[in-house]
Amino acid sequence: MKIETKLLNITAESRFRLVRKIWETSVSSKAHKELVTRELGILRNELFRTITSSEMPSVPICREIAEDDGIPLIRKNICILAIYGIDAGCIADLNCVNIGYVRMCIRSLKEEYPELFR
Secondary structure (H helix, E strand, C coil): CCCCHHHHHHHHHHHHHHHHHHHHCCCHHHHHHHHHHHHHHHHHHHHHHHCCCCCCCCCCCHHHHHHCCCCCCCHHHHHHHHHCCCCCHHHHHHCCCHHHHHHHHHHHHHHCHHHHCC
């Protein structure tokens, strides 16, 4: 299975799971927020496992980012996907975050590693 297809499948499956869980949950706002938070964590972890798998092309800086415990998971996902040339809008959708945050992460990554984005 191509990595693009796998990313799409993970995204679609995760979002469907999220919607289904919310639908099955009671109307309690607190319960919904806890459920959404938990499901987003699962989605982002699955995304991280996929983009750091052996199926992805080997880029040393991606391994360095993935192994850095000081970088939050969402930021790792954003940085790695940006290095692979994924569009900022797609990165935001895949991680369920604001595109402004993604653009900020990409800007700081470009400042730190300009050679990656020539």
